[in-house]
Amino acid sequence: MRGADTFTESLFTMRRLEDFIPTHHPLRPIRQMANTALVKMEGLLTRMYEADAKGGRPSIAPEKLLRAMLLQVLYSVRSERQLMEQVHYNMLFRWFVGLSMDDAVWVPTVFTKNRERLIKHDAIIAFFNEVVTMAEEKGWLSGEHFSVDGTLIGAWAGHKSFVRKADDDHGNGDGGNFKGDTRSNQTHESKTDPDARLYRKGKTASELRFMGHTLSDNRHGLIASAMVTLADGHAEREAAKVMIHDARQVVGEDREITLGADKGYDAREFIDTLQAMNVVPHVAQNTSGRRSAVPDAIADSDGYAISQQKRKLIEQGFGWAKTVGPIRQVMVRGLKKVDQLFVLTMAAYNLTRMRTLGQLRVQVA
Numbered sequence: 263m264r265g266a267d268t269f270t271e272s273l274f275t276m277r278r279l280e281d282f283i284p285t286h287h288p289l290r291p292i293r294q295m296a297n298t299a300l301v302k303m304e305g306l307l308t309r310m311y312e313a314d315a316k317g318g319r320p321s322i323a324p325e326k327l328l329r330a331m332l333l334q335v336l337y338s339v340r341s342e343r344q345l346m347e348q349v350h351y352n353m354l355f356r357w358f359v360g361l362s363m364d365d366a367v368w369v370p371t372v373f374t375k376n377r378e379r380l381i382k383h384d385a386i387i388a389f390f391n392e393v394v395t396m397a398e399e400k401g402w403l404s405g406e407h408f409s410v411d412g413t414l415i416g417a418w419a420g421h422k423s424f425v426r427k428a429d430d431d432h433g434n435g436d437g438g439n440f441k442g443d444t445r446s447n448q449t450h451e452s453k454t455d456p457d458a459r460l461y462r463k464g465k466t467a468s469e470l471r472f473m474g475h476t477l478s479d480n481r482h483g484l485i486a487s488a489m490v491t492l493a494d495g496h497a498e499r500e501a502a503k504v505m506i507h508d509a510r511q512v513v514g515e516d517r518e519i520t521l522g523a524d525k526g527y528d529a530r531e532f533i534d535t536l537q538a539m540n541v542v543p544h545v546a547q548n549t550s551g552r553r554s555a556v557p558d559a560i561a562d563s564d565g566y567a568i569s570q571q572k573r574k575l576i577e578q579g580f581g582w583a584k585t586v587g588p589i590r591q592v593m594v595r596g597l598k599k600v601d602q603l604f605v606l607t608m609a610a611y612n613l614t615r616m617r618t619l620g621q622l623r624v625q626v627a
Contacts, residue, residue, distance in 0.1 A: 279363055282353050289336075291617045293358055296332060299392035300325045303385065310383045322368055322376045323360070328389060330359045331377065335587050335610040342377075343370040386602045390488065390609040397484050397612065402619055405513055407480040407565075409522040409573035410505065412498040413580045415490065415600065416591030417458035417470040424452050424460060424470060447494075457597040461493035472597065474589065474604045475501035476579055477509060480522070480568075483575030484615055488608040490601035499532045510539055520544045522569035530555040544569035582614070583607045 283290070300307075307324045330345060333355055339345045349355045350367045361367070368376075380386055397403055426449060445460065452458045458470040475498065477487040487505040491497040506521055513519055521541050525548035533555040536543045544566050547554035560566055583589040587607040592600050 279353060279357050283357050287354075288617060289354065289358055291620055292332075292336070292613045293329070295393070295396060295613055295616060296329060297325075299389055299396060300328065302392050302395075303388050306383065306385060306388050310379055310385065321379075322373065324376075324380065324385065326360045327373070327376055327380065328385070330373070331380075331386075331606060332610055332613075333358055335607050336614070338586055338588070340588070341370075341593065342373050346370045346373060381599060381602045384602075386606045386609070390605045390612075393609050393612050393616075394484070394486055397616055400616070400620075402482050402484060402616065403479045403486065404481040405479070406517060406519045407522075407569065407572070408486065408506065408509060408519065409478045409480055409569065409576045410475070410498075410502040410527070411478075411524065411573070411576045411580070412473050412475045412501065413584075413589075414461070414463055414466070414469075414493065415472040415474050415589055415604065417452070417455050417472055417600075418591065418593050418595050419452040419454035419458050419470045421470070423454040424450050427451050455595040457492065457595075457600075459493040472592075472600050473497045473501075474580075474583075475505065476576060476608060477502070477505040478573075478576040478579065480572035480575070482615065482619060483572075483578055484612050485579050485608045488605050490597065490604045492597065499527055499529060502527065502532070503535055506536070506541055507539060510541065515540065518542060520565060520569055522546075522573035524573070528555055544573075546570060579608060579611050582611050587611070 310324065311321065330349065333339065333349075334342075334345050337348075339348065346367050346369070349359060349361065353363075356363065356365075394403075398405065424445060447459050447461075450460070452470055455470070458472065460468050461471045461473075462468040471493045472490050473493040474490050475488065476485050478484065479486045487508060489501055489505065491501050502521070502523065506519075510519065519541055520543075521536060522544040523546065525546045527545045528548035533543045533545065542560060542565070543556055544560070545556050547556050547561055554561075580589075583604075587610065589604060589607055592603055594600055594603055
């Protein structure tokens with residue numbers, strides 16, 4: 263017997279939003295870990311709104327705002343407008359953010375304005391640090407063996423915006439005609455995003471870019487530190503110094519740590535700096551036409567060979583950030599905003615990896 267094509271909607275429902283989410287949905291452990299990190303950030307989140315405590319309308323709860331931003335990364339949502347649209351009708355998104363079925367969804371411009379407060383107070387960096395601390399407490403970090411690398415991030419600016427610094431036509435007329443013109447970062451800048459730099463690496467074309475850097479822990483490839491700098495030829499080594507120095511402060515001066523890297527980091531000044539910090543340089547030797555700065559005694563050790571194998575795990579984070587995350591070409595402008603987006607993306611990557619590690623632990627047990 264053929265069923266009738268009818269639609270009868272109940273006036274009321276007795277089911278909770280929680281009941282519609284599958285028990286083993288992959289977002290459940292991610293939401294649980296994210297909420298644990300947000301609870302530890304309670305002091306910071308409270309201080310963010312102390313100046314507005316005497317009056318005004320309540321803002322978007324920062325916890326909900328951060329969870330919504332995580333969703334945007336995890337599900338490759340390209341804009342805040344599309345994110346708000348999906349939160350409106352997607353029960354899974356509503357549940358993850360913390361909205362009930364009857365709660366109104368925010369206007370995209372209001373969402374964007376409230377997001378600026380998180381960036382101003384470095385709440386995203388604090389969230390990333392809490393996720394890393396959580397991984398350390400679960401024993402998923404070695405704390406002694408690290409790898410470092412950098413990747414190019416496409417800026418949200420085009421070639422025609424890259425005009426002479428003294429040019430006031432904002433890329434119109436002759437300023438936007440760059441054919442046959444010699445351009446450099448010293449004489450030109452983007453009117454769309456002044457922090458973007460014209461840069462190329464390897465066989466890639468010259469584009470307006472930033473440079474993202476990560477420090478990964480060799481045990482499971484989790485990202486221990488992340489940052490974005492202006493794109494130039496020395497940015498990778500300088501960022502590596504900052505990140506490994508911070509890691510050294512956490513580990514302690516008495517413990518010896520190692521740092522793996524590719525041939526681009528094989529420079530005498532960089533190797534000497536690492537050894538001065540009591541960091542063993544497990545950097546790939548660059549012997550093309552010159553002598554490597556990495557001592558042969560280190561390169562012949564068993565630990566060096568292990569580091570060279572483990573350092574490839576860092577590429578998984580970059581690959582995830584550019585295919586699932588929004589890092590291939592960012593849709594924000596300015597070094598500060600790009601840095602915060604990159605750090606949030608790496609926090610989301612860590613959460614997905616930690617979810618998998620947690621499931622493996624349950625299976626083994």
